[in-house]
Amino acid sequence: MSGEGEAQVEEILKNIGNLEELSPFEFKELLIKLARRKSERMMLNAGRGNPNFLALTPRYAYLQLGKFALSEAERHFGYMGGLIGGHSDREGIEARFEIFVRNHWNERGTAFLNSAVSYVRDYLGLPAGDFLHEMVQGYLGCDYPSPPRMLPLAEKIVARYLMKEMGAGYDLGYSLVDETQLFAVEGGTAAMAYLFESLKANRILNEGDKIALAVPIFSPYLEIPRLDTYRLEVIEVRADEERGYQIPREELEKLRDPEIKAFFLVNPGNPTSVKLEEETLEDLREIVEKDRNDLIIITDDVYATFAEDFRSVYSVLPHNTILVYSFSKYFGATGWRLGVIALHRDNVVDRLIASLPEEVQEILEKRYAPITPNVRELKFIDRLVADSRNVALRHTAGLSTPQQVQMVLFALYALMDEEEKYKKTVKHVLRRRYRALYRGLGIEPEESPGYAYYYTLLDTEKLAERLYGKEFAEWFVRTLPVEEFIVRLAVEAGVVLLPGKGFDVIHPSARVSLANLREIDYIKIGKTIRRLIDEYYKKFRGEV
Incomplete structure (x- = not known):
């Protein structure tokens, strides 16, 4: 120089x-x-x-679905000169789709879309007509997301994709697929923001509480706990560079401290890009099952699909783990803002909420009273949905339906690609x-x-x-x-x-x-x- x-x-x-x-x-x-x-x-x-590669096939399928969806809308209000359309009809939709496929077979995306409908019907055992109707209405964006948490068939399909990629099994009848509930959100960052806010709102994480972070870690996870909004005390659980950025047993031992309320990690890591080894996962399992069945684990597994033989903490400790996943990196979809929060039906957060003191229960009853008369039966995942819209606007919560449709097509693309x-x-x-x-x-x-x-x-x-x-x-x-x-x-x-x-x-x-x-x-x-x-x-x- x-x-x-x-x-x-x-x-x-x-x-x-x-x-x-x-x-x-x-x-x-x-x-x-x-x-x-x-x-x-x-x-x-x-x-x-931000990746410079992206998945083409599910995007072409989205375009073809859009053409079919608009043809469904055009079936109504024909006397208005093509100025307005209507909602899709469930009755006869499968037959109309078959005609559409024949007429557009040579256009890219049609064959995959047709195969996806067949996969949903013949392998997953879901009604093809219901699936088509949900996707068409979702593409048109003509209804509020219902349920606000996630469209029903979209949730079933994305849950199966997640369990496949998280090393938790995804074949039909596998219980973890059926026991996993999803909340569709605007990417992984929204997922983390919602989780911090709801854990605070439900008095699970309070000012001065201890949380553990697996470091090194994505820098916002270092910054959020220290904000005035939360003021949490951070305990570092440090990966060892000399051991290939695995977390040594002696670092995991910190989690036996009952004052640590939650453990946050990114797996595979950011910036390390290293997955947790089986031995590390088993060490964590032993600590939680023996001494810390009250520990909340939040794992961000956005890079899971890039690692060989990946296994998520969620697959090892599903009752204690909240799984965050984003479609942004693997499918080249950062601009789509597609993510999910996954939670087992029987989870530690619901148990912790149920054990809160009576005076806190009464405070929470007032908070959630506008949406249910039985607040104490309201699950944490549904509190997440409500809190994402300040409770009062819960009825208009949820990820936009066109986004959920593209998410489903991404998930089906991965599920159907058995040769990967x-x-x-x-x-x-x-x-x-x-x-x-x-x-x-x-x-x-x-x-x-x-x-x-x-x-x-x-x-x-x-x-x-x-x-x-x-x-x-x-x-x-x-x-x-x-x-x-x-x-x-x-x-x-x-x-x-x-x-x-x-x-x-x-x-x-x-x-x-x-x-x-x-x-x-x-x-x-x-x-x-x-x-x-x-x-x-x-x-x-x-x-x-």
């Missing part, structure tokens, strides 16, 4: 204040501005996990990008069956040591703090990464998203990082 460029970076660092106080996503916005300072240069933003062609393709793309990054760095990548490969953490000290030895690595991290390292990448090369520290990673590191750039771009990022380290190695040796 030229002396002029170095002075420019130092001036920027001097003027932007304390980087450590910024959340990684605020830091990212700053880095983007710095990376764009040279208009002739391409910016490589690997700081955000889409999943294998997506995994292949991510693994190629991971290897491309290391090809640019000029070293062999570390691979593991536990990796999801959606992100990767670059430990700058380890990277420097692999390249030029331990003595240089120690000098390098003293000379170039990771925040400055990341700023230099943005200013000099237009490369945007996120600091691991913002996710509560102890070691100096940067998170690289493998989801949102081309393979060739990851080679460029690797080469850029290598070039910067090479320059500092020359300084270390006194060559410049």
Whole structure:
């Protein structure tokens, strides 16, 4: 780097204040501005996990369903000159759909949509006419979501998809599918916001209570508990980098503390992109079943579909676990805002609410009285729905029905793909990008069956040591703090990464998203990082 460029970076660092106080996503916005300072240069933003791939087939099916839905609407009010339509009729809808399929067979999406109806009828054993009517009305968006929690057949189908992907079984008759209730929400972020709010409203989490977080973790989960709204005390349950970011038994032992009300985790992790191993899951099971049957576990499993042989905490401890899942990453659908909260019919939160003191029960009866005369029988999942609309507007709660329809088509696409062609393709793309990054760095990548490969953490000290030895690595991290390292990448090369520290990673590191750039771009990022380290190695040796 030229002396002029170095002075420019130092001036920027001097003027932007304390980087450590910024959340990684605020830091990212700053880095983007710095990376764009040279208009002739391409910016490589690997700081955000928004995928640049998406599932085509269920989207084409959505378009064909839309055509059929509109043809159903056009059957009414014909005398109005095509200005308005009506609702679909349940009677005869299957026959009309068969005619539609014949007339549109050569259009992409029709064959899948026809197969989906057959799968629902012939494999899942659900009435095809009811399914078509629910999907058509849902696509048209002409009714409020009913029930507000989730459309009935949509819930059955998405629950089966979830249990398949969560390693909990999904074959017909498997009890966990039938015992799982869903609340369709506006993505995983809405799910977490609703959960925090309802747990507080129902006096399960109160100011000053202890909760545990599996760290490193998605930075908003670090920030939310400390907000004035909640003021919770956070106990860290730390994964060990030397053990491949698995949570050691001694860290899980913290959960035996009865003062810890809830345990939050992301699995596979963000930013680590590592799934919990079977041994870790079994350790957690033993602790809960022996000493902590009152512990609430909230697991965000949005990256589950990218890991091999994934098994969710929900499949191990279903009565204690609230499962959060979003369709955004796997199907390339961040803009659709599709997520669910999954809860077993017999769950710890309902038991905890039932055991609240009488004076608290009376307060909650007043809160939920507008929606039911039997508040004490109101399940937590239904309280979630009510709280999502401040109770008074509960009758208009729920995820929009067109969103639920696309969610169902995504779920059916995965369920029907028994050879997992889409999943294998997506995994292949991510693994190629991971290897491309290391090809640019000029070293062999570390691979593991536990990796999801959606992100990767670059430990700058380890990277420097692999390249030029331990003595240089120690000098390098003293000379170039990771925040400055990341700023230099943005200013000099237009490369945007996120600091691991913002996710509560102890070691100096940067998170690289493998989801949102081309393979060739990851080679460029690797080469850029290598070039910067090479320059500092020359300084270390006194060559410049």
